[in-house]
Amino acid sequence: MNFNVIFDFLILVAVIIMVLYFIGSATTHFLLLKFNDFKKMNFFILSPIVATSIIVLSMELMLFIGFNARVSTLLILIGVSIINVYYFLLNKKIYNNFSIKIRYVFVFIMLLFTLSFPLFTYNSLLVIGTNGDAVSYSVVADYLINHNTSNLKLELANSPYNQLVSNLILSNNRLGSMYLLSFVSVLTAKGIHELFTIISNLYLVFSILATLLFARTIYRVGKIGNITLMLLLSLNTLLLWGSYGNFLAQVHLYPFMILGIMYFLIALEQKNKLYMILAAIMAATILSIYPESFVYIITFLGIYSVFNINKFKQYLFTLIAVGLGSALLNIVGFIRFINYIIPKMKSDEFAGAQRRAVSGDIHHFLDLRELFGIIPHFHSAPIDFPAVFDFVSYAIMLVILLAILLVIFRLNPRLRNISISLIITFASIALVNKLINFPYGYYKTISLFVPFIIILFVVSLKDLVKQKRFVFPFLIIVFGLNLLSFVLVANKVNSPMNEGLLEVQSLLEEVDKNQIVYTETYNQSVKQMWLFYFMKNVKVASPTVSQYFGDPSMYNNITNPDYLLLNKAEKMQVDEDIWDIKKIKSKGDFLLIPRRSEVTDIIRPKKDFALIDKGETIKVERSQNKLLLELDGDQIVYDLKSKEDKVEIRLKFLFKKHELELEKIENAHFDSLNDSLILAQSDSVVILKNNIEDPALFKYLEVISNE
Numbered sequence: 001m002n003f004n005v006i007f008d009f010l011i012l013v014a015v016i017i018m019v020l021y022f023i024g025s026a027t028t029h030f031l032l033l034k035f036n037d038f039k040k041m042n043f044f045i046l047s048p049i050v051a052t053s054i055i056v057l058s059m060e061l062m063l064f065i066g067f068n069a070r071v072s073t074l075l076i077l078i079g080v081s082i083i084n085v086y087y088f089l090l091n092k093k094i095y096n097n098f099s100i101k102i103r104y105v106f107v108f109i110m111l112l113f114t115l116s117f118p119l120f121t122y123n124s125l126l127v128i129g130t131n132g133d134a135v136s137y138s139v140v141a142d143y144l145i146n147h148n149t150s151n152l153k154l155e156l157a158n159s160p161y162n163q164l165v166s167n168l169i170l171s172n173n174r175l176g177s178m179y180l181l182s183f184v185s186v187l188t189a190k191g192i193h194e195l196f197t198i199i200s201n202l203y204l205v206f207s208i209l210a211t212l213l214f215a216r217t218i219y220r221v222g223k224i225g226n227i228t229l230m231l232l233l234s235l236n237t238l239l240l241w242g243s244y245g246n247f248l249a250q251v252h253l254y255p256f257m258i259l260g261i262m263y264f265l266i267a268l269e270q271k272n273k274l275y276m277i278l279a280a281i282m283a284a285t286i287l288s289i290y291p292e293s294f295v296y297i298i299t300f301l302g303i304y305s306v307f308n309i310n311k312f313k314q315y316l317f318t319l320i321a322v323g324l325g326s327a328l329l330n331i332v333g334f335i336r337f338i339n340y341i342i343p344k345m346k347s348d349e350f351a352g353a354q355r356r357a358v359s360g361d362i363h364h365f366l367d368l369r370e371l372f373g374i375i376p377h378f379h380s381a382p383i384d385f386p387a388v389f390d391f392v393s394y395a396i397m398l399v400i401l402l403a404i405l406l407v408i409f410r411l412n413p414r415l416r417n418i419s420i421s422l423i424i425t426f427a428s429i430a431l432v433n434k435l436i437n438f439p440y441g442y443y444k445t446i447s448l449f450v451p452f453i454i455i456l457f458v459v460s461l462k463d464l465v466k467q468k469r470f471v472f473p474f475l476i477i478v479f480g481l482n483l484l485s486f487v488l489v490a491n492k493v494n495s496p497m498n499e500g501l502l503e504v505q506s507l508l509e510e511v512d513k514n515q516i517v518y519t520e521t522y523n524q525s526v527k528q529m530w531l532f533y534f535m536k537n538v539k540v541a542s543p544t545v546s547q548y549f550g551d552p553s554m555y556n557n558i559t560n561p562d563y564l565l566l567n568k569a570e571k572m573q574v575d576e577d578i579w580d581i582k583k584i585k586s587k588g589d590f591l592l593i594p595r596r597s598e599v600t601d602i603i604r605p606k607k608d609f610a611l612i613d614k615g616e617t618i619k620v621e622r623s624q625n626k627l628l629l630e631l632d633g634d635q636i637v638y639d640l641k642s643k644e645d646k647v648e649i650r651l652k653f654l655f656k657k658h659e660l661e662l663e664k665i666e667n668a669h670f671d672s673l674n675d676s677l678i679l680a681q682s683d684s685v686v687i688l689k690n691n692i693e694d695p696a697l698f699k700y701l702e703v704i705s706n707e
Contacts, residue, residue, distance in 0.1 A: 006120055012198055013112065016184055017048070023080045024051030026087040031274055041216070045209045046278075049255050052180060052203075053285040054080070057330050059179040060288050063149045064332045069182035070145055076183070111208060111234050115201040115243060118493045124502070125194040126495040127246065127530075130379060134246035135529040138192040139536065141181035149175065174249040176288030176333075181248075193497065193533075200243040200251050207254030208233045211451040214262045219415060219459050228475070229458045235482035236373035237489045238366070239450045244493045245379050250444065253290040256282045258451055260297060265304070265418065267322060268315050276318065280325030287326065287333035296448060300425040307417040366443060369397050371453055374478060376485035378492060389481065396478060403460035404453070411459075422452045496526040500589025504534040504565075507587040511538045511563060517592075518542070518561035535565075564593045 024047040031050075032042060055076060062072040118128050127134045184195050208230060215221040215229055233239060242251040260282035267275040286293060305315050327334040370377040374393040408419050426449035433441035461471065511517060518541045519531070532540060541561050564579050568589050574581065579593040586592075 005122060005125060008125055009116065009119065009198065012125075012188060012190065012195070013202065015188055016198070016202065019187060020048040020051040022051075022084065023054055023076070024048055026080075026084045027054065030087065031277065042213065045206075045213050046259075048206060049210065049259060050281065052252075053256075053281050055183050056176045056179050056285050056288050057333075059183065060175070060330060060332045063144060063179070066148050066150050068144065068146050068148050069141075069179070070186050073183050073186040107230065108205060108209070111205045111230070112201060114234055115204055115240060116197070118244075118490050119197055119201075122495060125190075125198070126497045127193055128197045128493055128495050129244050129246035130493065130496070130526070131246045132496075132526045132529045133248065134193075134196050135526070135533050137178055137181060137246075137248045138196060139533055140175065141178040141185065141192045142533075142536075144175075144178055144182045145186060174288075174290055176285065176290075177248045177252050179288070180252070193502075193530075196246075196248070197243070200246070200248055203251050203255065204240065204243045207239075207251065207258065207451070210255035210258045211455065214258050214451070215455045215458065217262060218265065218418065219455060221455070221458060225458045225461070228461065229454060231479060232373060232454050232458070232482060233451065235479070235486045236450055236454070237485045238370040238373065238377040238447050240486070240489070241377050241379060242447065244489065249290045250447070253286065253293055254448070254451065256286050256289065257293060257296065257448065260286065261300060264297070264301060264319075264322065268301075268304075268308075268311075268318050269414075271314065271318060276322050276325070279322045280329060283322065283326035284329035284333070287330045287337055291333070291337040293448070295429065296425060296445075299429065300421050303424050304417060304421040307421065366446060368446075369393050371446065371450060372397060372400055372457065372478070373482040373485055375481070376488045378489055389484075392477070393481060396474075396481070399474070400457050400460075400478075404456045407456070407460035407462070419456060422449075422456075426452070497530050501527075501530060501534065503588030504531065504590055505537070507585060507590055507592050508535060508538055508565075511592075513537055513539070515539065515562040516541050516560070517563045517565050519565040560595075562595055564595070566591045566593065 025043075028043055028047045028050045032046070058076050058079075059069060059072045062075065063069065067075070119125070127138075181192055181195060181199060184190075184199060185192050188195065211233060212221075212226050212229060216226065221229065241247075242254070260279060263275045263279035263282060266272060267279050283294075283297075286297075301315075301319065305312060308315065366377060367375060369375045374396050375389075408416055411419060426445055430442050430445040430449075433439070433445060461475075508517065516539045517535065519535075520542060528542075564574070566574070568586075568591060574593065578596060580596045581593060584591055584593050
């Protein structure tokens with residue numbers, strides 16, 4: 001574990017939490033106290049959620065009318081400070097309500113540390129996860145710091161952002177999460193990539209706490225039930241994958257959807273103004289964070305209303321009032337939802353984009369055992385789970401489902417209707433997605449169902465707790481499988497970034513925004529997306545552009561690049577007649593080589609062998625009229641004119657001479673004029689070992705075939 005990273009992590013978390021409570025405390029306290037519903041746990045959980053709503057809704061409006069995130073952050077802090085001073089000076093006696101029990105803080109810290117464990121294995125704060133979504137969110141959040149949303153196309157045309165990044169910005173309309181990232185970045189003066197995992201994990205903790213509040217308020221779950229619920233949720237890899245998969249909007253959605261459903265329920269049943277206001281705040285925020293998710297809330301409320309058809313008029317009035325309230329609170333988000341999201345969802349373009357998102361088995365039809373965390377969830381492919389646990393996990397799932405089924409029929413009519421409505425809502429939407437062969441939607445639906453199904457499982461334990469000889473061993477097995485699943489996933493989750501990649505942006509500072517940088521670095525799409533994120537201020541030419549950036553042909557056709565960007569481990573032949581290696585600059589893992597001033601026409605660099613680290617080998621084998629060169633699994637085959645054809649293999653040094661350790665090489669000599677080693681007439685296996693200490697040396701092989 002890296003203690004410097006842990007220290008930075010704790011400082012940033014402390015600042016973010018203090019600011020969230022500073023922003024949300026007065027509004028939350030006023031609402032809870034005004035309607036005689038102040039409880040310390042409610043205030044502790046609800047304040048940062050209300051603060052998030054204030055940030056998102058304020059920035060939605062301010063960025064639309066022309067402010068950028070930097071100015072909006074300042075205005076929010078000034079406005080909240082005035083409100084807080086005014087409110088708390090007028091209500092000096094309410095300070096007694098702010099004592100927070102230590103156990104709440106302890107639970108919060110333990111949950112956050114558990115979720116963030118993979119982050120502490122790196123030397124700096126990086127994005128943890130396996131997906132490219134983090135780049136999309138980070139690009140937009142970074143852009144919004146100095147720009148607004150009033151006219152994105154016009155703003156982008158006048159910004160230094162390259163065409164690759166612009167495509168991501170224009171195609172992303174779940175802006176609520178980006179507002180929050182921009183706000184925190186301005187507040188802490190940290191890069192978006194440093195904050196992404198912290199923000200994601202922080203809101204996953206808020207999601208777990210919101211689930212505890214839902215369970216206590218709706219199902220009256222007690223202390224032991226809350227502890228069980230917290231443990232099951234904090235180890236559930238399907239829930240955690242919202243963060244580990246970089247699905248920031250989904251993670252932000254959890255607390256607002258959970259609390260939104262809760263407040264809608266209470267508002268329908270009691271016509272309580274407080275809960276109508278809170279439901280409207282939650283719904284308004286969802287309009288900016290994840291507007292498509294309204295399908296779950298609307299479906300649930302529709303099914304629940306059917307069970308209470310005798311109260312239809314009362315429910316209809318409440319729903320209309322809350323709906324209008326949420327639209328007014330977020331009029332900009334509501335208009336965007338009407339003008340963009342709904343038509344897009346109907347279009348072939350949207351469907352195609354979603355289908356592309358699931359290519360490569362990224363979203364497979366997950367196993368239902370993952371709902372309960374008894375087998376691990378890993379997005380790109382299932383993790384190998386010990387076979388001995390396979391039968392056990394199936395048996396446990398059947399017991400859990402049976403227990404939930406039995407408890408539903410023993411609940412009072414109100415809770416039974418709520419439980420059945422929740423199950424029908426998520427099961428029906430998941431079934432539709434499976435029938436139309438749409439694993440992306442299926443995954444989202446099942447993962448959003450996790451908090452509710454775990455609540456039902458914990459509620460079912462009330463009936464089973466009398467059978468202590470059965471329940472406690474059963475729970476130990478469930479916890480054990482959850483813990484094993486968590487460990488397997490946490491060990492496999494890594495960062496698509498590295499410390500060397502962070503230096504790219506500073507390496508490109510001297511490059512003008514109209515100059516072109518050519519690179520073939522990273523065929524892997526997620527790493528490539530992060531590379532282009534740090535290259536966002538220059539034009540990019542690359543033959544390996546991922547589908548995430550739109551039509552690759554528009555980048556391949558760019559000619560005469562001004563610079564060549566290389567990774568120090570890249571397999572690339574550099575032509576010294578084109579690139580001025582005397583002016584090469586190096587930072588981190590990358591080299592930047594300018595084009596020679598006299599060169600006006602550039603042929604695309606030839607891909608070939610490159611860096612040979614200490615201990616690596618080149619294997620050269622001749623068979624009949626074929627010559628096979630192999631380095632670290634990569635192969636190049638040369639066709640010879642005949643099996644008697646003489647071959648000269650030349651290892652060329654790009655920068656300087658070094659001594660090499662040679663094995664089984666006949667007739668080899670060093671050509672000092674060309675800084676190259678000649679292996680003459682190579683007929684058998686030849687192994688070349690690099691024995692130098694400098695791993696940043698680029699070389700390439702030339703094969704000359706003679707008649």
